[in-house]
Each structure stands twice: as structure tokens, then as C-alpha cells.
Amino acid sequence: MTESRLIGPVRVVGVGLLGASIGLGLKAKGIDVILADASPTHLAIAVDYGAGRPAEPGDRPQLVVVCVPPDVTADVVAAELEAFPEALVTDVASVKLAVYHDLKARGADLSRYIGTHPMAGRERGGPMSGRADLFVGRPWVVVDHGNVSYQNAAAIDDLILDLGATLVELTPEQHDRAVALVSHVPQVVSSLVARRLIDAPHAALNLVGQGLRDVTRIAASDPELWVQILGQNAGPVAEILRAYRDDLDRFIAALEDFEAPGARRRIAEELFGGNTGVERLPGKHGVDRRYASLIVMVDDRPGQLARLFNDVGDAGVNLEDLRLEHSPGAQVGLAEIFVLPEVVERLTDELAARGWRIAG
Amino acid sequence: MTESRLIGPVRVVGVGLLGASIGLGLKAKGIDVILADASPTHLAIAVDYGAGRPAEPGDRPQLVVVCVPPDVTADVVAAELEAFPEALVTDVASVKLAVYHDLKARGADLSRYIGTHPMAGRERGGPMSGRADLFVGRPWVVVDHGNVSYQNAAAIDDLILDLGATLVELTPEQHDRAVALVSHVPQVVSSLVARRLIDAPHAALNLVGQGLRDVTRIAASDPELWVQILGQNAGPVAEILRAYRDDLDRFIAALEDFEAPGARRRIAEELFGGNTGVERLPGKHGVDRRYASLIVMVDDRPGQLARLFNDVGDAGVNLEDLRLEHSPGAQVGLAEIFVLPEVVERLTDELAARGWRIAG
Numbered sequence: 001m002t003e004s005r006l007i008g009p010v011r012v013v014g015v016g017l018l019g020a021s022i023g024l025g026l027k028a029k030g031i032d033v034i035l036a037d038a039s040p041t042h043l044a045i046a047v048d049y050g051a052g053r054p055a056e057p058g059d060r061p062q063l064v065v066v067c068v069p070p071d072v073t074a075d076v077v078a079a080e081l082e083a084f085p086e087a088l089v090t091d092v093a094s095v096k097l098a099v100y101h102d103l104k105a106r107g108a109d110l111s112r113y114i115g116t117h118p119m120a121g122r123e124r125g126g127p128m129s130g131r132a133d134l135f136v137g138r139p140w141v142v143v144d145h146g147n148v149s150y151q152n153a154a155a156i157d158d159l160i161l162d163l164g165a166t167l168v169e170l171t172p173e174q175h176d177r178a179v180a181l182v183s184h185v186p187q188v189v190s191s192l193v194a195r196r197l198i199d200a201p202h203a204a205l206n207l208v209g210q211g212l213r214d215v216t217r218i219a220a221s222d223p224e225l226w227v228q229i230l231g232q233n234a235g236p237v238a239e240i241l242r243a244y245r246d247d248l249d250r251f252i253a254a255l256e257d258f259e260a261p262g263a264r265r266r267i268a269e270e271l272f273g274g275n276t277g278v279e280r281l282p283g284k285h286g287v288d289r290r291y292a293s294l295i296v297m298v299d300d301r302p303g304q305l306a307r308l309f310n311d312v313g314d315a316g317v318n319l320e321d322l323r324l325e326h327s328p329g330a331q332v333g334l335a336e337i338f339v340l341p342e343v344v345e346r347l348t349d350e351l352a353a354r355g356w357r358i359a360g
Numbered sequence: 361m362t363e364s365r366l367i368g369p370v371r372v373v374g375v376g377l378l379g380a381s382i383g384l385g386l387k388a389k390g391i392d393v394i395l396a397d398a399s400p401t402h403l404a405i406a407v408d409y410g411a412g413r414p415a416e417p418g419d420r421p422q423l424v425v426v427c428v429p430p431d432v433t434a435d436v437v438a439a440e441l442e443a444f445p446e447a448l449v450t451d452v453a454s455v456k457l458a459v460y461h462d463l464k465a466r467g468a469d470l471s472r473y474i475g476t477h478p479m480a481g482r483e484r485g486g487p488m489s490g491r492a493d494l495f496v497g498r499p500w501v502v503v504d505h506g507n508v509s510y511q512n513a514a515a516i517d518d519l520i521l522d523l524g525a526t527l528v529e530l531t532p533e534q535h536d537r538a539v540a541l542v543s544h545v546p547q548v549v550s551s552l553v554a555r556r557l558i559d560a561p562h563a564a565l566n567l568v569g570q571g572l573r574d575v576t577r578i579a580a581s582d583p584e585l586w587v588q589i590l591g592q593n594a595g596p597v598a599e600i601l602r603a604y605r606d607d608l609d610r611f612i613a614a615l616e617d618f619e620a621p622g623a624r625r626r627i628a629e630e631l632f633g634g635n636t637g638v639e640r641l642p643g644k645h646g647v648d649r650r651y652a653s654l655i656v657m658v659d660d661r662p663g664q665l666a667r668l669f670n671d672v673g674d675a676g677v678n679l680e681d682l683r684l685e686h687s688p689g690a691q692v693g694l695a696e697i698f699v700l701p702e703v704v705e706r707l708t709d710e711l712a713a714r715g716w717r718i719a720g
Contacts, residue, residue: 139676182568195607203534204538209542218571233629242612244556249605252602263551274551274553304673309669359548
């Protein structure tokens with residue numbers, strides 16, 4: 001564990017998933033974390049959960065991290081800038097230009113505010129879903145608006161480094177256009193596909209496979225939160241949706257006159273375009289990139305996995321995740337073991353020495 | 361292993377993923393499987409892989425299963441009906457009405473043809489990705505067109521039963537509308553979203569999270585195959601896409617004038633509709649429903665998982681899959697163990713007796 005360069009205390013306002021995770025991560029680095037939340041119940045849960053301590057009179061935080069819903073982010077940032085005139089204040093809202101404009105319009109002290117956006121999250125919310133490693137290996141965007149001195153901003157870099165995230169610098173405009181494409185438009189599309197299922201006959205629902213499940217997974221997201229996010233980024237989101245809608249119109253026209261010259265080609269081109277687009281995604285197979293993996297061949301009978309994990313345990317290595325693939329017909333299965341990157345080489349050697357066949 | 365009621369031999373024409381998997385599954389039941397494929401290389405691989413044997417002069421299959429691309433399915437079914445005048449012939453194409461109309465127009469012997477569609481598949485194709493358990497617990501649609509006697513159709517039921525799938529009876533029209541909604545429309549939507557990524561700046565691609573990955577996963581599908589599928593089911597797909605496009609138009613209009621009265625409510629309602637739709641999906645969390653699961657609390661340190669799997673192995677139970685969730689901060693993790701449904705109760709008792717804390 002590298003030592004933190006943050007002095008602290010760090011005050012976290014709003015102890016949902018992100019706030020609680022920040023608290024847990026910083027506490028693990030030995031930082032004094034002060035928690036605040038509009039809900040006394042949430043606050044008490046987060047304190048019990050070990051994410052930090054309640055505020056005390058006379059607290060003088062070095063850094064304030066505002067983790068509240070988007071529609072009150074600017075209000076809370078402004079209040080924190082006033083309440084702690086020596087602190088650097090940041091927020092983690094998922095749209096950046098609107099908060100900045102709002103603060104500027106109020107005449108807030110922008111020399112002590114810098115917006116950020118950690119690209120991390122899970123389906124569940126609330127302090128109990130917080131985890132210290134939520135940000136490990138994830139991008140964390142810092143948006144530079146040019147009013148914060150390099151020296152003042154250093155605490156933000158330390159925060160991101162402490163939590164194991166990767167710092168990405170963008171302008172607020174770049175950030176908002178990027179998240180419109182990679183986050184907000186997919187949310188809209190997923191919700192609208194899921195909406196088609198409201199009146200679906202049971203016979204159809206019984207045929208559902210993984211494809212539809214994947215496309216509609218994020219349709220379960222909180223509508224209230226998303227109305228706020230989409231409202232703050234309406235321009236960039238609408239622009240991409242219009243281009244998408246034009247593609248869709250052409251696609252429908254081709255389907256409606258499938259035997260017309262060029263209709264098949266148009267459909268093929270749109271589908272090929274999808275291939276090309278998805279190939280641009282980094283780490284497209286969705287493997288958790290915080291961990292390294294190795295693939296071990298395992299005989300498909302009781303006790304073999306236990307023997308494998310005994311050997312992993314004997315090597316002093318903690319298993320972070322595991323995937324199994326095997327066919328009853330094939331008599332052999334593949335176990336993909338995920339471990340911290342720094343131990344993968346040693347583990348591979350140790351398992352090979354114990355007679356395991358390493359497939360990759 | 362229950363004994364098969366199929367007499368065989370069963371002739372499988374086309375040894376891609378589905379054909380090879382059917383061969384492997386039937387061979388595991390002791391059935392004589394004859395393989396045929398337009399590609400001698402594919403055929404040789406499938407035979408080596410243990411999915412069946414090459415055809416021999418004088419073969420008299422009881423049942424022929426046609427597993428070729430949609431645009432040649434009717435041709436091959438017609439040829440097989442001619443070549444094996446005593447056999448029942450089926451196909452596994454993913455659109456059913458077009459094949460039936462085509463066969464009827466040619467005057468094929470419809471008293472020996474019945475179409476089916478197994479709802480199973482994986483991203484990888486080809487005989488090497490085949491697996492004997494591909495269909496276990498999956499729906500397998502049989503479309504009844506009224507020309508096949510109950511007695512003649514029995515071999516189809518036996519085939520589906522042998523492969524562990526669940527028989528679903530639909531009319532061809534019901535089937536094609538259902539797959540338009542749960543499979544074909546999601547494919548189009550996913551491809552068109554992925555298409556937006558072609559010109560995305562690298563800064564945006566670096567921020568990609570699991571949401572976009574999920575929405576675009578099936579955009580990697582084979583365009584050639586999908587042009588065939590969509591062409592055969594153009595009417596039902598276009599109908600659903602038009603309703604989806606109308607929702608999208610209203611959504612864009614609301615975003616473009618977000619401060620107008622009612623705009624926020626419209627957006628919230630569309631997103632709530634997505635919640636309602638996705639809640640209708642059976643087993644919505646995407647868990648593999650072939651297996652039962654139990655959740656065990658595990659101390660987060662080396663050797664604990666090995667101890668757990670030792671105990672699972674000692675109980676004589678084969679672990680089918682596993683998911684781990686743990687936070688370094690929390691000192692305790694959850695291991696969700698997937699096993700065959702018939703052993704889950706006994707395993708729960710045995711693990712509890714050995715001191716494991718069962719969380720669910």
C-alpha cells in the first residue's frame with residue numbers, strides 16, 4: 001500500500017454508492033474522512049459501514065467531495081465553498097458544463113472548484129453497496145476550466161491516485177459530448193427497447209435470450225436520476241439521437257421494401273457499421289481489466305476444482321474472480337482464474353510445477 | 361441419463377454451432393448421428409470432435425435436422441424430403457413462416473416436415489464451439505402448420521427432450537412476431553448504436569463502461585446471416601421498429617425543448633416504461649437458469665475458497681459455475697455457487713453442517 005499524499009481531512013457530502021465508496025477507499029489509505037448527508041439514516045449506515053466519521057464543529061477539510069444528485073450538485077458545491085473557505089471543492093456529477101455554468105452565474109469562488117467524474121457505478125445504489133475498490137482501474141475525468149491553479153488542483157490528483165483510478169483530463173464540453181455518446185444515448189435506447197416489452201405476449205417473453213437481456217439491462221436504471229442527467233446534457237444527447245434516428249429511418253425504409261434494388265446492401269452496410277463500431281471499444285470482451293487472468297484445464301469431475309484452489313491458496317494467492325466453461329461431452333473444462341496482475345506470473349509457474357495444464 | 365425414445369439414425373445437415381451441438385447431445389444419448397455439410401473441412405472437424413459419423417450409402421435416417429443458413433433452408437429441406445422419403449424432416453431456422461411458404465409453393469411433402477427453432481446460441485460459430493449441453497433448459501419452439509400427424513411429429517418431441525430443451529408450441533405467425541420483438545429488433549437497435557461509435561473520439565472510447573458494452577455486444581453478430589434473417593421477417597420487424605421510432609421522436613422532441621411544460625414528465629414516463637418492460641423479463645438478472653445457486657459467505661483471504669471447494673468436492677457435488685463478489689474493505693466476500701438443481705438442498709445442508717454461513 002503506497003502512502004497517500006493527501007493531508008486530509010477529506011469531507012464527503014452525500015453517502016450514496018459513490019460517496020460511501022470514496023470514504024471506504026480513503027479510510028483504507030489512513031485518511032481522516034468526514035461524512036455528511038441530508039439523510040441521517042444514510043449517514044448512520046455509512047458511518048457503521050466504516051466509510052468515515054460524522055462532522056464535528058471546527059472541522060477544517062483540505063478537500064470536499066460533493067456526491068449528491070445532479071440537480072442539487074451546484075447548490076451543494078456553492079454552499080461548501082462558502083462553509084469551508086480554505087478547502088478545494090470538487091463534485092462527481094455525470095454532466096459537467098451545467099454545474100460549471102451554474103456556479104459561474106452565482107459568482108462562486110471558481111479558483112477553489114474543479115469538477116470531476118469517476119466512470120464507475122453499479123446497478124445497486126446506497127451506502128451499503130459502496131466498496132473500497134469501486135474505482136480501481138477506472139477512468140476518472142477531471143475537467144479543467146482554467147481558473148484553478150496547478151498547485152490547488154494537486155489534491156484532486158492525489159484523491160484519484162489514492163482510489164486507484166486513472167486520471168483523464170478533458171474540457172467540460174469534451175466530457176459532456178463523450179458521456180452523451182457512451183452513456184446517455186445507450187440509456188435512452190435501452191429504455192425505449194424495454195418499453196416495447198410492456199405489452200409483449202407471454203409466449204414472446206418465454207423466448208427471451210441473452211441478447212435482449214444485455215440490450216435492456218440498463219433500462220432498470222432510476223428514471224428520476226436520469227431525467228436530471230439527460231436534462232443537463234440535452235443538447236449533445238439530442239444531437240446523437242437525431243443521427244441515430246436517421247439511420248433507423250433508412251433501415252425501416254429498406255425493410256419495408258426489401259426486394260427493391262439496394263435494400264439488402266443498405267441493411268448489410270448498417271450491420272457492418274455496427275461491427276466496425278463495436279470493434280473500437282477497448283477491452284471489448286468485457287473482462288474486468290483490474291485483474292490478470294490465466295486459463296487452467298480441469299478434468300470435469302468433483303474435487304478437481306477444489307484441488308486447483310488448494311494449490312492457488314498454497315501459493316498464497318487470493319482468487320479475485322473465476323469463470324468456468326465446460327461441456328459435459330468434452331470431459332475437460334476450462335477455469336479462467338482472475339488475480340492481481342502482480343502475481344499472475346508466479347501463480348502460472350507454481351501451478352505448472354504442480355502439474356496443471358495452463359491453456360492461456 | 362434417461363434413455364432416448366428416438367430410434368435413429370438422426371441425420372444432421374449443416375455442422376455449425378447448432379448442428380454440431382445437436383450431434384454431440386444425441387451421441388451422448390447413444391443415438392447414431394449422421395453428419396453432412398457442404399464444406400468437407402467443417403464435416404471432418406465435426407466428425408473429429410465427436411459429433412457424429414459421415415454419411416454412408418444406404419443410410420435410412422428416422423429424422424433429418426437441417427441446420428443451414430436461413431436463405432438455403434427451404435432448398436435443403438426440400439432436397440432432404442426427396443432424398444429420404446421415409447424420414448421426418450425438420451429445420452432450426454430462426455424465421456418460420458418464410459420457409460413454410462416456400463416449401464408449400466414448391467409442392468413439398470408437408471406431411472413429413474415440421475419447422476422448429478431452438479432459442480440457443482453463442483457468439484462463436486462453427487463446429488468447434490458446439491457443446492452437448494447447449495440446449496439444456498432453453499426453449500425450443502415447434503411450429504405446427506396442421507399437416508403433420510401427431511404420430512409423425514413424435515420424433516421431434518423426442519429430439520427436444522433428448523437435448524434437455526423445453527418444448528414451446530406456437531403458430532408460425534406467433535413465432536415470427538415473438539422473435540421480431542425479443543431477438544431481431546434488439547439486433548437492429550444494438551447495431552445502430554454501435555454504428556455511432558465509428559467516428560467517436562478516442563477520449564470518448566476511453567470512458568466506455570459496462571452499459572454501452574452490454575447494449576452493443578450483439579452488434580458483433582454476423583451481418584450476412586442477419587440480412588437473411590431480417591429479410592425473411594421484414595414485416596413484423598419493421599412494425600415494431602416504427603413504434604420504437606415514434607417513441608424516439610417524442611423523446612428527442614422533449615429533449616430539444618426540455619424547459620417546455622410536460623417535457624420532463626414525458627422523459628420520465630418513457631424511462632419508467634423501460635423499467636416496467638425490463639421487469640417483465642423472466643429471470644431478469646441473467647442468471648443461467650439451468651442451475652440452482654446458493655450464496656456462501658467467505659472470509660476474504662487466501663485459502664478460504666479452496667477450503668469451500670474442498671467441502672463441495674467432499675459432498676460429491678460438481679461445481680457448474682461460480683460468481684465472486686467482495687470488497688477489500690469489507691473483509692468478507694460472497695461466493696455464489698451454481699450446481700445442478702437436484703443437489704442444491706443437500707449441498708446447502710452439508711456446507712451449513714461444516715460451519716459455512718449460507719447467505720441465500
